[in-house]
Amino acid sequence: xxxxxxxxxxxxxxxxxxxxxxxxxxxxxxxxxxxxxxxxxxxxxxxxxxxxxxxxxxxxxxxxxxxxxxxxxxxxxxxxxxxxxxxxxxxxxxxxxxxxxxxxxxxxxxxxxxxxxxxxxxxxxxxxxxxxxxxxxxxxxxxxxxxxxxxxxxxxxxxxxxxxxxxxxxxxxxxxxxxxxxxxxxxxxxxxxxxxxxxxxxxxxxxxxxxxxxxxxxxxxxxxxxxxxxxxxxxxxxxxxxxxxxxxxxxxxxxxxxxxxxxxxxxxxxxxxxxxxxxxxxxxxxxxxxxxxxxxxxxxxxxxxxxxxxxxxxxxxxxxxxxxxxxxxx
Amino acid sequence: xxxxxxxxxxxxxxxxxxxxxxxxxxxxxxxxxxxxxxxxxxxxxxxxxxxxxxxxxxxxxxxxxxxxxxxxxxxxxxxxxxxxxxxxxxxxxxxxxxxxxxxxxxxxxxxxxxxxxxxxxxxxxxxxxxxxxxxxxxxxxxxxxxxxxxxxxxxxxxxxxxxxxxxxxxxxxxxxxxxxxxxxxxxxxxxxxxxxxxxxxxxxxxxxxxxxxxxxxxxxxxxxxxxxxxxxxxxxxxxxxxxxxxxxxxxxxxxxxxxxxxxxxxxxxxxxxxxxxxxxxxxxxxxxxxxxxxxxxxxxx
Numbered sequence: 001x002x003x004x005x006x007x008x009x010x011x012x013x014x015x016x017x018x019x020x021x022x023x024x025x026x027x028x029x030x031x032x033x034x035x036x037x038x039x040x041x042x043x044x045x046x047x048x049x050x051x052x053x054x055x056x057x058x059x060x061x062x063x064x065x066x067x068x069x070x071x072x073x074x075x076x077x078x079x080x081x082x083x084x085x086x087x088x089x090x091x092x093x094x095x096x097x098x099x100x101x102x103x104x105x106x107x108x109x110x111x112x113x114x115x116x117x118x119x120x121x122x123x124x125x126x127x128x129x130x131x132x133x134x135x136x137x138x139x140x141x142x143x144x145x146x147x148x149x150x151x152x153x154x155x156x157x158x159x160x161x162x163x164x165x166x167x168x169x170x171x172x173x174x175x176x177x178x179x180x181x182x183x184x185x186x187x188x189x190x191x192x193x194x195x196x197x198x199x200x201x202x203x204x205x206x207x208x209x210x211x212x213x214x215x216x217x218x219x220x221x222x223x224x225x226x227x228x229x230x231x232x233x234x235x236x237x238x239x240x241x242x243x244x245x246x247x248x249x250x251x252x253x254x255x256x257x258x259x260x261x262x263x264x265x266x267x268x269x270x271x272x273x274x275x276x277x278x279x280x281x282x283x284x285x286x287x288x289x290x291x292x293x294x295x296x297x298x299x300x301x302x303x304x305x306x307x308x309x310x311x312x313x314x315x316x317x318x319x320x321x322x323x324x325x326x327x328x329x330x
Numbered sequence: 331x332x333x334x335x336x337x338x339x340x341x342x343x344x345x346x347x348x349x350x351x352x353x354x355x356x357x358x359x360x361x362x363x364x365x366x367x368x369x370x371x372x373x374x375x376x377x378x379x380x381x382x383x384x385x386x387x388x389x390x391x392x393x394x395x396x397x398x399x400x401x402x403x404x405x406x407x408x409x410x411x412x413x414x415x416x417x418x419x420x421x422x423x424x425x426x427x428x429x430x431x432x433x434x435x436x437x438x439x440x441x442x443x444x445x446x447x448x449x450x451x452x453x454x455x456x457x458x459x460x461x462x463x464x465x466x467x468x469x470x471x472x473x474x475x476x477x478x479x480x481x482x483x484x485x486x487x488x489x490x491x492x493x494x495x496x497x498x499x500x501x502x503x504x505x506x507x508x509x510x511x512x513x514x515x516x517x518x519x520x521x522x523x524x525x526x527x528x529x530x531x532x533x534x535x536x537x538x539x540x541x542x543x544x545x546x547x548x549x550x551x552x553x554x555x556x557x558x559x560x561x562x563x564x565x566x567x568x569x570x571x572x573x574x575x576x577x578x579x580x581x582x583x584x585x586x587x588x589x590x591x592x593x594x595x596x597x598x599x600x601x602x603x604x605x606x607x608x609x610x611x612x613x614x615x616x617x618x619x620x621x622x623x624x625x626x627x628x629x630x631x
Binding site: 024028040147148153155159174265287293298301305309313 | 354453462463469472475553559571574575578582586589592593604
C-alpha cells in the first residue's frame with residue numbers, strides 16, 4: 001500500500017473513477033437494448049407494453065426505433081434516445097416514462113436514506129456495545145440479532161410489523177403515503193407522513209442494522225487489538241477515550257461499506273417493502289408495471305436504478321478514499 | 331503432486347473436525363437436513379394435497395385436521411409449507427450451482443492468465459455486480475415468462491460475480507506456488523493446471539461461497555414469488571406470502587408460517603456457510619463469528 005501523495009492524487013483518482021463509470025452506464029443501456037430485441041415476439045411489444053394502442057403509434061415507434069434498419073443503426077438510435085432522456089411512453093399512466101420514474105424516485109430515496117440512517121445508529125451502537133463488553137449478554141444478543149436479522153426477507157418482516165403495530169396494537173397506519181381522509185397541512189401533514197413511513201423504514205432497515213452491527217463489532221474488535229490502541233493504552237489514555245477517539249474513527253468504514261456494496265440489494269429491498277406497504281415509490285411502480293405488463297416503465301426503472309447504483313458506488317468509493325488515507329488510488 | 335485422494339480426505343476430516351465444534355453451524359446443518367427431508371418426502375409428509383381447494387376457508391391454526399390453518403381457498407397451510415420446501419431448495423441449490431460453474435470458470439481464467447483477459451473479465455464482473463439483480467430478474471422474467479427452469483437459470487446467471495472474484499484471488503496466489511510451477515516445467519497444459527491441479531485446492535473456498543449463495547438465491551426466489559413471478563404451477567413460500575398480503579387482517583397464519591420457513595431456510599444455509607468458512611480458514615478459529623463479511627461484500631476486502 002502506498003501512502004497518499006506517492007501515487008495519484010485524490011482529484012486524479014476521482015477523475016479516473018468517473019471515467020470508469022461511464023462505460024458501465026453505456027453497457028447498461030446496451031443491456032436494455034438487447035432485452036428489447038431479445039424479447040419474444042415483436043420488439044414493439046417491449047417498447048409499448050401490452051396495451052391496445054393506435055396503429056399509427058405502433059408505426060411511429062417502429063420508425064422511431066428504426067425496426068426496418070439493421071441492428072447497429074437501431075443501437076445508435078436507441079443510445080441517442082436514452083441519452084436525450086427519451087425512455088418511451090407509459091400507456092398505463094399516460095405520461096413519459098422518465099417523468100414517471102423521476103417523480104417516484106424521491107419517495108424511494110427518502111425511504112432508503114431514513115432506513116440507512118436508522119440502521120447505522122442502531123447497528124453502530126449495538127456493535128460498539130458488543131465489542132466493548134465482549135462475550136457478555138449484550139454481545140451474544142448482538143451476534144444473534146446480526147445473524148437472524150440478515151436472514152429474514154424484508155417483505156415478511158414488513159408483514160409482521162403490520163400485524164403487530166397496525167393490526168394488533170393499532171398504533172401505526174398499515175400503509176400508504178398519508179391518511180386518505182385526513183386533510184392535513186403544514187406540520188400536521190409532515191407528522192402524518194412520517195407516521196406512515198415508520199413501519200416501512202423499520203422493515204427496510206432490519207437487514208442493514210444486522211449488517212452494520214456485524215461489521216462494526218468485527219472491525220472494532222480488530223482495531224482494539226491493534227498496536228496503536230496498545231500504544232494509546234500504554235500512554236495512559238482512558239478506555240472510553242480509546243473507544244471513541246481511536247476505535248470509532250474507523251467506524252465510518254462499515255457504514256460506507258454497507259451503503260456501497262449493498263445498495264443494489266437495498267434497491268430490491270425497497271421494491272419489496274414498498275409493495276408490502278403501498279408506499280408510492282419506484283418499487284411500487286415496478287410492481288404495478290409488472291402486473292400491467294407496462295414494459296417501457298420496467299426498462300426505464302432498470303435503467304434509472306442501474307445508473308443510480310453506479311453513481312452511489314462511485315460516491316462511496318470516493319468517500320472511502322477520502323476517509324481512509326490508506327486506500328491506494330488505483 | 332499435491333492432491334492425491336488421501337490428502338483430500340484428510341483435508342475433509344480436518345474441516346469436519348473444526349466444523350462440528352461450532353454449535354451454531356451444527357444447528358444450521360440440522361435445519362438444512364430437515365428441510366431436505368421435507369422436500370424429498372413431501373408427498374408422504376404432507377397431510378393434504380397442497381392444491382386441493384376446500385370449503386374450510388380461513389381456518390385458524392391448531393385444529394387437528396389443519397395444524398397450521400387454511401388459506402383463502404381452504405388449502406392446508408402445513409401441506410403447502412412442506413411442498414414449498416421443494417421449490418426453494420431446488421431453485422436455491424441449482425441456481426447456486428449454475429452461478430458457481432460460471433464463477434469458477436471466469437474467476438479461474440481471469441486469475442490464472444491475468445493480463446487483458448483478466449482486465450476484460452473483471453470489467454464484466456463489475457458490470458454484473460453493479461446492475462440491480464432483483465430488478466433485472468423481474469424484467470427478464472416479465473418479458474420471457476416464468477417457470478422453474480427459467481427461475482433457476484435467471485437467478486444462476488445473475489449470481490456468479492462474488493464467486494468469480496473470490497476464485498480469481500485464490501488463483502492469483504496459487505499460480506506462483508511451487509507445485510504449479512513444477513507442473514508447468516514438466517509440460518502440463520494450462521487447462522490441466524487450472525482445472526485438475528489448482529481447482530481442488532480452491533474447492534474449500536468455493537464450497538463456502540456456494541453455500542452462502544444458496545441462501546441468497548432462496549431469498550431472491552422468494553422475492554420474485556412475492557412479486558407474482560414464481561412458477562404458477564408450483565407451491566412456493568414467496569407466492570404464499572404474496573397471497574397472504576391481501577388477507578393480513580383476516581388470517582395472520584397465512585403470513586407467519588411461510589415467512590418463518592423462508593427465514594429458517596436462509597438462516598440455516600448462512601450458518602452452515604459461516605461455519606464452513608471458519609473451519610476451512612484456521613486463521614479465523616479464534617475470532618469466531620465475524621468473518622463472512624468478505625464473502626458478503628463479494629470478496630472485496
